[in-house]
Amino acid sequence: xxxxxxxxxxxxxxSLETGRYxxxxxxxxxxxxxxxxxLVTAVASEQAKEDQDFFPLQVEYREKTSAAGKFPGGYIxxxxxxxxxxxxxxxxxxxxxxxxxxxxxxxxxxxxxxxxSYDGENDPDVLAATAASAALVxxxxxxxxxxxxxxxxxxxxxxxxxxxxxxxxxxDIELVVAGTADSIMMVEGESKEVSEQDLLxxxxxxxxxxxxxxxxxxxxxxxxxxxxxxxxxxTGDENLKKDIYELAEAKFKEIVYSILTKEERSAxxxxxxxxxxxxxxxxxxxxxxxxxxxxxxxxxxxMRERILKEGIRLDGRDTKQVRPITIELGVLPxxxxxxxxTRGETQSLTNVTLGTKNDEQTVDGLLDEYSKRFYLQxxxxxxxxxxxxxxxxxxxxxxxHGNLAERSLKQVFPAEDxxxxxxxxxxxxxxxxxxxxxxxxxxxxLSMMDAGVPISKAVSGIAMGLVKEGEQYAVLxxxxxxxxxxxxxxxxxxxxxxxxxxxxMDIKIQGISFEIMEKAIFQAKEGRIHILEKMNEAINAPxxxxxxYAPRLLSMKIxxxxxxxxxxxxxxxxxxxQRLFGVDxxxxxxxxxxxxxxxxxxxQKCKDYIKKLTATPEVGxxxxxxxxxxxxxxxxxxxxxxxxxxxxxSQIDNKRVEKVTDYFKQGDKVTVKLLKVEGGKxxxxxxxxxxxxxxxxxxxxxxxxxxxx
Numbered sequence: 051x052x053x054x055x056x057x058x059x060x061x062x063x064x065s066l067e068t069g070r071y072x073x074x075x076x077x078x079x080x081x082x083x084x085x086x087x088x089l090v091t092a093v094a095s096e097q098a099k100e101d102q103d104f105f106p107l108q109v110e111y112r113e114k115t116s117a118a119g120k121f122p123g124g125y126i127x128x129x130x131x132x133x134x135x136x137x138x139x140x141x142x143x144x145x146x147x148x149x150x151x152x153x154x155x156x157x158x159x160x161x162x163x164x165x166x167s168y169d170g171e172n173d174p175d176v177l178a179a180t181a182a183s184a185a186l187v188x189x190x191x192x193x194x195x196x197x198x199x200x201x202x203x204x205x206x207x208x209x210x211x212x213x214x215x216x217x218x219x220x221x222d223i224e225l226v227v228a229g230t231a232d233s234i235m236m237v238e239g240e241s242k243e244v245s246e247q248d249l250l251x252x253x254x255x256x257x258x259x260x261x262x263x264x265x266x267x268x269x270x271x272x273x274x275x276x277x278x279x280x281x282x283x284x285t286g287d288e289n290l291k292k293d294i295y296e297l298a299e300a301k302f303k304e305i306v307y308s309i310l311t312k313e314e315r316s317a318x319x320x321x322x323x324x325x326x327x328x329x330x331x332x333x334x335x336x337x338x339x340x341x342x343x344x345x346x347x348x349x350x351x352x353m354r355e356r357i358l359k360e361g362i363r364l365d366g367r368d369t370k371q372v373r374p375i376t377i378e379l380g381v382l383p384x385x386x387x388x389x390x391x392t393r394g395e396t397q398s399l400t401n402v403t404l405g406t407k408n409d410e411q412t413v414d415g416l417l418d419e420y421s422k423r424f425y426l427q428x429x430x431x432x433x434x435x436x437x438x439x440x441x442x443x444x445x446x447x448x449x450x451h452g453n454l455a456e457r458s459l460k461q462v463f464p465a466e467d468x469x470x471x472x473x474x475x476x477x478x479x480x481x482x483x484x485x486x487x488x489x490x491x492x493x494x495x496l497s498m499m500d501a502g503v504p505i506s507k508a509v510s511g512i513a514m515g516l517v518k519e520g521e522q523y524a525v526l527x528x529x530x531x532x533x534x535x536x537x538x539x540x541x542x543x544x545x546x547x548x549x550x551x552x553x554x555m556d557i558k559i560q561g562i563s564f565e566i567m568e569k570a571i572f573q574a575k576e577g578r579i580h581i582l583e584k585m586n587e588a589i590n591a592p593x594x595x596x597x598x599y600a601p602r603l604l605s606m607k608i609x610x611x612x613x614x615x616x617x618x619x620x621x622x623x624x625x626x627x628q629r630l631f632g633v634d635x636x637x638x639x640x641x642x643x644x645x646x647x648x649x650x651x652x653x654q655k656c657k658d659y660i661k662k663l664t665a666t667p668e669v670g671x672x673x674x675x676x677x678x679x680x681x682x683x684x685x686x687x688x689x690x691x692x693x694x695x696x697x698x699x700s701q702i703d704n705k706r707v708e709k710v711t712d713y714f715k716q717g718d719k720v721t722v723k724l725l726k727v728e729g730g731k732x733x734x735x736x737x738x739x740x741x742x743x744x745x746x747x748x749x750x751x752x753x754x755x756x757x758x759x
Contacts, residue, residue, distance in 0.1 A: 051069050051273075051274065052067065052068070052069040052070045053067070053068055053069055053270060053273045053274040054066070054067040054068075055067075055266050055269050055270045056266075057262050057263070057265075057266045059083065059200070059211060059212060059259060059262065059263070060210065060211040060212045060213075060259075062083060062084050062172070062212075063082075063083075063084075064081075064082070064083045064263070064266070065081070065082045065083075066079050066080075066081055066180075066181065066184050066266055066267065066270050067079065067080045067081075067082070068080075068184070068185075068188050068270060068274050069274060071089055072089065072091045075091040075092060075093045075185075075189075076092050076093050076094055076189040076190055076191050076276075077091070077092040077184075077185040077186055077187070077188045077189025077190075077191065077276070078090070078091045078092070078185055079181045079184040079185040079188065079270075080181070081177045081178070081180060081181035081184070082167075082177075083172045083177055083212065084169045084171055084172040085167055085168075085169035085172075086165075086167060086168050086169050086171070086172040086173075086174050086177060087117075087165075087166050087167040088163055088164065088165050088166065088174045088177045088178045088181055089163070089164045089166055089181070090143075090161065090162065090163045090164075090178055090181035090182045090184070090185045091161070091162050091185060092159070092160070092161050092182070092185040092186045092189050092191055093159070093160050094157045094158065094159040094160070094189075094191045095157045095158040095159075096157070096279075097157065098155075098156040098157045098158070099156075099158070101339065102156050103156070103339060103343060104156065105148075105151060105155065105156050105159075106156070106158045106159070107144070107147075107148055107151070107159050107160075107161070108158075108159070108160045108161070109140050109141075109143045109144035109147075109160075109161045109162075109163075109182070110132075110140055110160070110161070110162045110163065111132070111136050111137075111139040111140035111143060111162075111163040111165075111175070111178055112129065112132065112136060112162075112163070112164055112165065113129075113133075113135070113136055113139075113165040113168075113174070113415060113416050114129065114164060114165055114166060115129065115415075115416065117165050117166050117167050117168040117416060118168040118170065118416040118417075120416070123414045123419075133414075133415055134449055134453070135413075135415050137446050137449050137450075138175075138449065138450060138453055139163075139174075139175035139178060140163075140446070141446060141450050142175050142176065142178075142179050142199065142226055142228075142236075142238065143161065143163060143175075143178050143179040143182045144161075145228070145235075145236045145556050146179060146183075146197055146199060146228035146229075146235040146236040147161070147179075147182055147183060147186065147193075147195070147197065149235065149557060149558050149559065149560060150183075150186075150193055150194045150195050150197060150235075150560060151192065151193060151194070152192050152194065152281045154281050154282065154283050154284055155192045155281050157191075159191060161182050161185065161186070163178035163181065163182060165178070165416070168416045170215070170416075170417075171214040171215060171216075172212060172214065173201065173212075173215070174416075175201075175226075176199045176200055176201050176212065176226055179199035179228060180197075180198050180199050180263055180267075183195045183196045183197045183198065183199075183267060184196065184267045184270060187267050187268075187270065187271045187275065188270055188271055188274050188275045188276065189276055190276040190277060190278055190279055191278070191279065192278050192279055192281045193278075194560060195230070195267070196230070196263075196264050196267035196268065196271070197228055197229060197230050197235055197260075197264065198228070198229065198230075198259075198260040198261075198262075198263030198264050198267070199226065199227065199228040199229075199236075199260070199263075200212055200226070200227055200256050200259045200260060200263070201213060201218075201224065201225070201226050201227075202223070202224070202225050202226075202227060202239075202252050202255060202256045202259075203217050203218050203220075203221035203223065203224050204221050204222055204223050204248075204252070205217055205220045205221055209251075209252065209255045211255070211256070211259045215417065222241060222242045222244060223239065223240075223241035223242070223244050223248065223249070223252055224239050224240055224241070225237060225238065225239025225240075225241070225249075225252055225253075225256070225553070226238045226239055227252075227253060227256035227257070227260065228260075229256070229257060229260045230260075230264060230560065231260070231261050231264045231265070233560065233562055233563060234253060234257070234555070234557075234562055234564075234567060235557060235560075236555060236556055236557070237253065237541075237553060237554065237555040238454070238553070238554045238555070239457075239552070239553055239554075240457035240458065240460075240461065240551060240552045240553075241461070241549070241550050241551060241552075241553075242461055242549075242551070243461065243545065243546055243548045243549030243550065243551060244549050244550055245549055245550070246550065246571045246572055246575055248550075249550055249553065249571060250564070250567065250568055250571060253564070253567060254564065257564075286340065286344070287334070287337075287340075290330070290334050290337065290340065290341070290344070291344055293330060293333070293334075294326055294330070294341060294344050294345065294348070295348070297325075297326050297329055297330070298322060298325075298326050298345060298348065299348065299352075301322055301325075302322060302345070302348050302349055302352060303352055305318045305319065305322065305349075306349060306352040306353050306356060306364065307356065309364075309365055309366040310364075310365075311395065312395050312436075312483045312530075312531070313436065315364070315532075316436075319345075319349070322345070323341075323342060323345055326341055326345060327341050327342075349536070350536040353532065353533075353536055354517045354519065354536065354537075357369070357517045357524050357526070358517060358519060358522050358523075358524055361524065363526065363530070363533065364530060364532055364533065365394070365530060367528075369524050369525060369526050369527065370527045370573060370576065370577070371527065371528070372393070372512070372527060372528045372577050372580050372581060373393050373394030373395075373528055374393070374394065375391075375392065375393045375581065375584045376392045377389065377390070377391055377392075377496060377584065377585065377587075377588040378390040379496060379497075379500045379588060379589060380500055381399070382399075382401050384599055385401040385402065385403065385597070385599075386401075386402050386403055386404045386501045386596065386597040386599060386600040387401065387402035387497045387498060387499075387500040387501020387502070387503070387597065388400065388401040388402070388497050388500060389493045389496035389497040389500055390493070391489050391492045391493035391496060392481070393485075393489055393492075393528070393581075394483060394484070394528070394530070395481055395482075395483035395484075396479075396481055396482055396483050396484055396485060396486055396489050397434075397479070397480045397481035397482075397489065398477050398478070398479055398480070398486060398489040398490050398492070398493040399477075399478045399480050399493070400475060400476065400477040400478070400490065400493035400494050400496070400497045401475070401476050401497060402473060402474070402475055402497045402498055402500070402501040402503065403473070403474045403476075404471045404472070404473060404501065404503075404596065404597075404600045404601060404603075405471065405472040405473075405474065405601065406471070406472060406601060406603065406634050406636060406644060406646040407423070407470075407472060407636035407638075407644055408472075408634060408636065409472040409474070410422060410423050410472050411425050423466065423471075423472045423473065424456070424459075424460050424463045424472070424473050425456060425473075425474055425475070426452050426455050426456035426459065426474075426475040426476075426477065426490070426494060427452050427474070427475070427476050427477070428448050428449075428451045428452030428455060428477045428479070428486075428487065428490055429444075429448060429476070429477065429478045429479065430445070430447065430448050430451070430479045430482065430486065431478070431479070433480075434479045434480055434481055434482045434486075435482050435531075451486065451487040451490065452477070452487075452490075454487050454491075454542065454544075454552055454554050455475075455477065455487055455488075455490040455491045455494055455511075455544075455552075456475075457551075457552045458491045458509055458511060458544035458545075458551045458552025459475070459491060459494050459495060459498075459505075459509055459544075459551070459552075461509075461546075461551040461552075462495075462505040462506045462507050462508075462509055462546065462551070463503075463505060464503070464504050464505065464506070466642075467605075467642075468504060469503065469504055470603055470605050470642075470644045471503075471601075471603055473498070473501075473503060475494045475497065475498070477489075477490035477493060477494060482531065483530055483531045484513060484528070484529050484530040484531045484533065484534060485511075485512070485513030485528065485529060485534075485542065487511070487513075487542060487554075488510075488511030488512055488513050488542055488544065489511075490511075491509055491510065491511035491544045491552070492509075492510050492511060492581060492585060494509075495508050495509040495510065495585065496508075496585060496588065496589060498592070499589045499591065499592045499593065500589065500593060501592075501593070501596065501597065501600070502592050502593040502594065502595060502596045502597070502600075503592055504592050505592060506546075507546040507547065507548065508546065508547075508582055508585050508586060508590075509544055509545065509546055509551055510544065510545070510578050510581040510582045510585055511542060511543065511544035511545075511552070511578065511581075512527060512528055512542070512543060512544075512574050512577040512578050512581060513528065513529050513534070513540060513541065513542045514526060514527060514529065514539070514540075514541040514542070514543065514570045514573065514574050514577075515529035515533045515534060515537040515538075515539055515540065515541070516537055516538045516539035516541070516557070516562065516566065516570070517533075517537050517538060518538050518559065518562070518566070523566060525566065525569050525570045525573050527573055527574070527576070527577040528577055537558075538557060538558050538559045538562075539555065539556070539557045539558070539559075539562065539570070540555070540556050540557075541553075541554075541555040541556075541570050541574070542554045542555070543571065543574040543575075543578060544578070545575075545578055546582075547579065547582055601634075601646040601647065601648055602646065602647055602648065602649065602650040602653050603644055603645065603646045603653070604644070604645045604650075604653045604654065604656075604657050605642060605643065605644050605645070606642075606643050606645075606657055606660065606661070607640075607641050607642055607643070608637075608641045608643055608660070608664045609641055609664070610639070610640065610641045612641070612664045613637055613639075613641060615663065615664065615692065616635075616637060616643065616660060616663060616664065617637065623663075623692075624637075627656055627659060627660070630656075631647065631652045631653070631655055631656040631659070632647060632648075632649065632652050633645050633646060633647040633652055633653055633656045634646040634647070635656070643657075643660060645657055645660075659691060662690045662691050663690065663691035663692060665690055667689060667690060667693055667695075667724055667727065667732055668724065669724050669725065669726055669727060670723070670724065671723070671724050672721060672722070672723050672724075672739065673689035673690065673721070673722055673723075673724065673734075674719060674720075674721050675687035675688055675689040675695075675719070675720055675721070675722055675734075676688050676717065676718070676719055676720070677714050677715070677716055677717060677718045677719075677720060678694060678716065679716065680710055680711060680714065680715065680716055681710070682699075682710070683698065683699055684696050684697050684698040684699045684700075684701070684702070684710060685697045685702075685710050685714050685720075687720060687722055687734055689722065689724070689732065689734065693732070694732070695722070695724065695731070695732030695733060695734040696731070696732070696733060696734060697720070697722055697734040697735070697736060698733070698734075698735075700737075701725075701733075701734065701735035701736060701737045701738070702714075702736050702737065703736065703737055703740065704737055704740050704741065720736060721736070721739060722734040722735060722736050722739070723735050723736075723738045723739050725738065
């Protein structure tokens with residue numbers, strides 16, 4: 051049975067359809083907004099693997115280039131591994147649906163989104179997330195949805211739901227919000243230094259639109275929903291739990307109430323785990339995993355209880371306190387800029403590389419190909435958490451964290467006409483105990499200042515946590531890794547002293563209220579400003595000089611009809627200049643010419659040459675030229691690059707000239723005056739300059755005589 055439901059979202063028809071496509075999956079929904087269509091399927095194994103203690107959810111998102119009437123780039127005309135855009139879009143689907151599965155449901159589950167039609171306006175990523183919820187809602191897979199997801203922008207003070215790409219470019223805020231009918235599940239986005247109140251207003255606006263989408267899914271479920279599988283709640287052995295608590299509760303409370311480093315806490319926890327497992331091994335054989343899980347929950351309960359009752363955290367801080375911060379600049383001498391930012395037990399070593407237009411990142415996908423001249427890459431090696439791990443490709447988490455830091459910093463990055471360099475930032479996390487992405491934001495801002503990148507303001511970031519039991523809750527500033535793992539929220543906010551530039555929120559419970567959101571946002575501002583003050587103590591403005599190892603970049607502007615002249619036939623002219631001066635030259639379509647060289651003098655010589663090459667000869671001007679060809683009737687002189695004029699034999703000297711070769715040979719330098727231009731031909735004279743010199747000499751002699759008299 052085909053069921054289709056429609057509602058108006060942002061002035062355009064938004065529809066969900068099931069029963070036509072992918073009917074062998076547990077649930078499948080085609081979502082359409084404008085002419086963008088995304089098919090999302092949900093499939094789950096009927097049984098969980100034996101002794102599995104985690105939920106294996108896999109979410110995949112793929113964009114078919116055929117959806118936009120395009121061919122894949124590259125030699126092999128077939129979509130390959132997912133692009134960064136596809137990975138980030140998959141995360142936008144994964145993060146809000148994951149908390150909505152029942153805690154006891156551990157069956158392997160896979161959600162796949164295919165973008166099948168793209169109209170160039172409506173981004174399919176938020177549509178895929180909504181369709182993922184809808185596919186799970188109509189399926190027989192246990193799911194506590196529905197939830198909806200929208201993108202919000204603001205143009206000229208007006209809020210827009212699911213803005214087009216052009217509207218996003220004009221917006222001062224872009225955020226993706228996922229939520230249920232009455233609470234927020236996930237937030238991600240960037241903004242141009244908007245206020246905390248603006249962010250709250252955007253969230254409230256999004257919530258109104260999400261309610262429509264949630265109601266649409268409820269209508270779809272009413273007509274097409276399958277009966278959900280029954281989830282059997284696992285009941286543990288109460289005697290085992292009692293024995294564990296008798297053995298470990300007092301000892302675990304002592305650990306939780308002690309101020310320890312991450313390594314010390316881990317060692318104490320491990321020691322207690324081994325003690326309990328050994329003590330109960332005979333009475334409860336082969337229950338090591340169960341015992342470990344009960345001890346994990348015990349630590350969680352004790353930590354949360356202390357925070358809610360006493361306001362004291364694992365490391366002894368109160369709920370608003372930020373860990374100690376140390377900053378070192380220029381620690382990597384041969385990079386163009388670097389910073390080591392350490393906050394508590396989280397450390398980012400970040401460096402900046404300055405490059406030319408050739409170093410821009412080309413991005414290809416459903417949209418027209420474009421280039422990025424500012425990009426940030428985040429690395430999270432296993433040693434940063436004291437573990438051994440395989441060094442494979444970049445993980446989804448690394449791409450997501452890098453994207454958040456990049457979006458937070460790009461708001462203060464200078465325009466190309468101010469700073470024409472391409473900038474690459476690399477953040478290597480050397481230690482991690484909470485919020486390494488926000489450490490990357492701070493280190494990225496500091497390293498750009500160290501490199502002399504003229505960013506408009508410093509940017510800092512902070513991660514906020516939440517512990518909530520019933521109506522009682524506590525918002526935590528600058529969370530530890532354990533507070534993230536055992537808490538209910540991870541809310542990251544980055545910005546300058548004047549406003550927010552980037553944000554991301556994930557929760558592990560089924561939504562939070564606007565009251566909690568408001569408290570978290572304004573508490574984050576306090577922490578962000580505190581961190582900014584520490585950063586400003588280290589460096590409060592970009593350095594005046596670039597690193598001596600950075601390329602020197604000069605810019606100039608030429609007329610667009612002169613671009614071909616500078617490039618030359620088959621690139622001959624521009625390649626010749628690059629070889630002659632040892633530079634790299636890039637020309638934009640608007641006539642902007644960027645010249646890069648390790649040697650500033652060579653770059654300046656090249657710039658002067660291009661000025662001459664593109665200059666228009668003016669009658670009456672004097673030029674230092676070079677003889678390019680000798681004829682019986684005169685000599686041809688190159689007065690500017692690529693521009694030659696005729697020095698007629700009659701214009702060589704004040705007296706009669708019998709042979710041109712008596713005066714010049716090819717390659718000689720000569721100073722000439724441009725007499726006239728006719729039909730694009732230049733007539734030159736040396737005789738006119740000799741006359742002028744003669745007059746001036748006589749005038750000078752006369753003056754001297756007068757002076758002598």
